Structures are given as structure tokens and as C-alpha cells.
Amino acid sequence: MEMVQAPMSIEELEKMAAVIRCDIIEMICTAAAGHPGGSLSSADIVTALYFRIMRIDPEDPGWPDRDRFILSKGHACPVWYAALAERGYFDKAHLATLRRLDSILQGHPTMNKTPGIDMTVGSLGHGLSAGLGMALSGKLRKKDYHVWVIIGDGESQEGSIWEAAMAASKWKLDNLTAILDYNHLQNDDSVDKVMPIDPLIDKWKAFGWHVIEIDGHNMKDIVDALEATRSFKGMPTMIVANTVKGKGVSFMENVCEWHGKAPCQEEADKALTELRR
């Protein structure tokens, strides 16, 4: 298997993010089902984590001292699968099997089937708690791994997110970083219309978190924030990443319908042309 070199420069990361976006479109088009909008909005963050920030070894996915990553908004797993494949966890040929019978790539992330998936997720509001458990374990065993969890803005309507928020603050888990993919859209409509969650930054601060706000599509911003959080001590960090749902594909950007709709071949071709430009 071809192995890429990490850590990457900002420019290399930007190129890799474009490759991952293409993988996402191709996967979901081939599967004829999936969630492109939220996969594309978190693509830059996931790319930065896998190709620059995280201490991981694709040759040894179970390495006990590795950093952990959880995409708590598990429906956006095409971005996770693409990053794992490009990073060398498994052959890229698997990407075309998304959601098929006998595939290692389930419709929602499944740790016992896919190399590199650190936690099974899909039901929203679980991933931050699971990451919290991993972080508690890291503290107990005096390991210096870091736990990274991406949550969605719609997902933040789940009460369990706030249970985890309280607990991470109680135990001062500075080895846990949450990143909010703040793309403002959810399945039914805009987050504001369905169930407003603002003021988000104030909420996370009030729950005892160190909060950073960034442009979730500016690779330098992302890398700077992620690198800063690893050395920040005394409390957990929430990175509120302002993102665009469907980012990179003009006709998908900020359009709610692309939350959970697969592009047809023609739409996929158009999207790929834009992404490869």
C-alpha cells in the first residue's frame, strides 16, 4: 500500500483535503446513499488531524499510546473513511464498497469492521462521552495521548452532549479536545429553525471549557488551533469551527437537502470538476 508522509505542510494539507473531498463525492455517488454535506464541512479539520496533528501509526491501528479520534457525527463517516484510506489504514479500493453487503465500511462507523476507527458511533450524542472515557483512562494510566472528537451543531441538541461537557470540565480533561463542525444545517432545516443552540461559545465557556473560534476551512487556522490545544493545560478545549455545509461543491454549499442525499453521476462529475480545479 502506498504510504503518504505526515506531518504535511499547510499547502500539502489543502491538496489532501481536496483529494478527500473527491473521495467523499465518489464514495457517496457509488453507494447511491450517504451524507455529503456534513462530510464536506468537516473535511479540512479531519485532514489536518490525520495528516499533521495526530500521533498515530496506520501500520498499528491498535497502538495503545496513539491519539484517539471520534467522529461523533458518525453519519459524516465518508470523510473519516477517505482520510483513513488516504493515510494508509486500508486499501482505497474499499471506498467503492461503502454501505454494501460484506463491506468493511458500514453506513455508520463501526470499530470492529474498519481499521483505524477508534469508536463505533452513529447514534448522536455518544461520541463525546466515549472520548471522555478514553481521556479519563489516559489520565488514570498517565498516558500522554490526546483524544479528538468532532461533534455536529445539530448533534449539540442531544442532552448527553451537555452531560459530557459537565463531566470533562469536572475532571479537567485537558487531554480531550472537541471540535464543533458549526455548519448551521441539520436534517430537517437550519439549526436555528429546528432548535436554536446559540449562544454556543457562551454555553461551552459556562460549562467550564476553554473555547477557541476558528474558520473551519482555513487550514492554517485549523492547524494552529489544534496544535495549541494539545499543550493547553487545566481544562478541556472546544474549538468552534465555523464551516459551510457542502463546502467545496458550489451547488451543495449551504443547501439543507444535501445533508443526506447522494449525488447522481452527473452531479458527481460536476462536483469533481469543481473540486479538481
Added chain:
Amino acid sequence: MSKNTISPYRYVRPDILSILTSDDLFTKAERQPTRYSYAEAILELGAKNPDIVVLDADVSKSIKTNLFAERFPERSFNFGIAEQNMMAAAAGMATTGLIPYASTYAVFASMRALDMVRNSIHYPRLNVKIAASHGGITPGPDGVTHQGQEDLSIMRAIAGSTIIAPADPTTTKLAVWAAAEYDGPVYLSFTRDPVPVLFDMDYPFEIGKAVTVRDGKDATIIANRDLVVQSLVAAELLAGQGLDVRVIDCHTLKPLDIEVVLQAAHETGAIVTAENNMYYGGLGSAVAEVLVENHPIPMKRIGVRDTFAESGPYLELLKKYGLSAEHIVKAVEEVIERKS
């Protein structure tokens, strides 16, 4: 029991046998809520195994896992009144090799946090032990909101679940220790109210292996959790009428010990199940499924009928809601009658 015949009982303490049908059973015999037996067992386990961690949801004083917290503060985590977070965090801990015992009440473990219990613990088969007190209508005075009368049925519906409902303090400890040796999720169900110490430590506890605690040939009572003692009482009462009834402590509801169930069906020809749980979905259903597919015989289920209970003293609730030894006696008489 005549003194010159061999006792049909197995592993049952002699002091219990002498008072089985007396009021002393629930007043003078050594008794303990099995939630406390769990707390004692986990304390011993924690001393032996540094991977054991205990998670609480603000009922550690009730379950007495606060003793673990005092002894091993660094391995004790109180999540507050947030069972969902506790269960998913337990899953996360288990991915790193820890063995979390997540402790709360049955209603919250099996219902409030069920999504986490299914998706984050059972689906990935993570090594989390769910320690659920207040199973069945044992939290008598607390009333319906705290009476876990469905937990066994609910947990049985989840793929790959292992469910243990031990009968007494002795087998509770053995179950807690056995669960630690088992790689995968285990749901343990305990009583809020005290039950007599029925068994000696020579009880051969093995997950998935039901234990015949009284031999008999006329019918079999298959019971779990706090209705095992009621079943022993029933068998003794029936012995007084000249009926020789087998009692099986089916501590593991799932996987069910099919072999022992079918052997009882073949050898005794009539079966009564007894559980302090809904009479559908739990032990009665599990046994009925095996019998109907393999060896249909007269059978009757003792369990909570399609109703919620109410507040009240534990033993009086058992009587009012059809779960007492007298109800089991009646059911056994009925199935034996149907045999002929």
C-alpha cells in the same frame, strides 16, 4: 425432610433449609440486598485487578460502591445524575482495556441509557459490566418509577447480551467476579431489598450454566434473582403434599442453559418459571421458546402481569402481584394436574 433420606437440596445452606417455610426466613436468616453483595465483591476485585474501575451516577451511597470510591478514589468516577454519559464513557474506557462496572438502578441502566447500552456497548461488544440494582419490584417502598420490572426483558432483546440475575448474596459475588473474567458486555441485575444468603461458596457458578439446587421428579421450577428463594420455599411446601419438585437457579438468563431446561422437561414433564420481572420477554418467555420448539409440555409462568406495581413492603408486594411462594405452589399444582 426425613433424617434418614438423602437431602434433595444442593448447595443450599443447612441453616436456611431448617427455616425455609418459617417466617424466620425473612426475619432471622442472614440476609443482604444483593446490591451490597455487589459492592463487597467489587471491592475485593478492585484490590486484585488494577483495570477494574467503578462508575456511579449519584447512587453510590445506595449501592455502597462509595466503599470502592473510598478505597480506590482514582479508579472511581461519579458521573452525577447522567446515566447516558456514564454508559458511553464506560464504553470509551473499555476501548483502552479498562474493565468498567457502571452502576445505577435497573430502570436507568436498561431504559434511560438504553441507546448507549445498545449502540456504544453491545454493538461494538465492549468489555463493560452494567451493574443494575433495584431489579424487579424489589425496591418496594420506592414505587413504580424505581422498580425495574422490565430490565431483563429489555436486555434480552439486545444482540449478544449476557444477562445475569443472581439469587442471593453468595451467587451475586460469584457473578460479579465471573463477569470480570468474561470478555464482553455483561448486565448484572441486583435487588434493592434483602434476600437470604441461600448458598455456600462451593456453589459452582459459571456464566450460562443453570444450577439445580433441589432435585425432584414431579415438576421443575426454573427461577432467577429473588424468586429463587420463593421457589425453594414453594418446593418445600409442595414436598409437604408429597410432591417432589426440582428447582433450578437459572442465574444466567442469557445465554439460556438450554440443555438443563430440556433435561428438566424430559425428566419431570412440567415446568413453572418464576421471575420478579414482566412475565413476557424474560425467563418465562425464554424457557417457553425452548420448550415450544423442542419438547412442549405443561408450563406456567410466574411474573409481573401486564401492570405496574405500587409502593409497599417488598414481601407484601410479592404476594399482591402474584410472585410469592404460594403463587408458585399453585402454578406447580396446576402444571402437574395438566400432565395427567
